[in-house]
Amino acid sequence: MRNINYFTINDVREINQSRIDKKSSHVANLTPTSQRFIRETRFTTQDINQAFAAAIKSIEREIG
Numbered sequence: 114m115r116n117i118n119y120f121t122i123n124d125v126r127e128i129n130q131s132r133i134d135k136k137s138s139h140v141a142n143l144t145p146t147s148q149r150f151i152r153e154t155r156f157t158t159q160d161i162n163q164a165f166a167a168a169i170k171s172i173e174r175e176i177g
Contacts, residue, residue, distance in 0.1 A: 129161055 124143060128151060131137065140148045156164075 125161075133158075 124147065128140070140151050143151070
């Protein structure tokens with residue numbers, strides 16, 4: 114069973130690509146919590162890039 118309180122990286126990529134392409138995001142396959150978060154929150158490209166950079170650094174520290 115999928116945890117309803119988090120996004121997967123694929124969820125983020127799909128939503129981000131939809132926004133880049135200026136298409137509506139298909140959130141029907143996301144959990145209700147995720148759908149509500151997407152509808153209530155808007156991130157800039159810079160916000161998204163900073164989040165990915167922070168995640169990559171965190172993973173590198175864990176692996177490193």
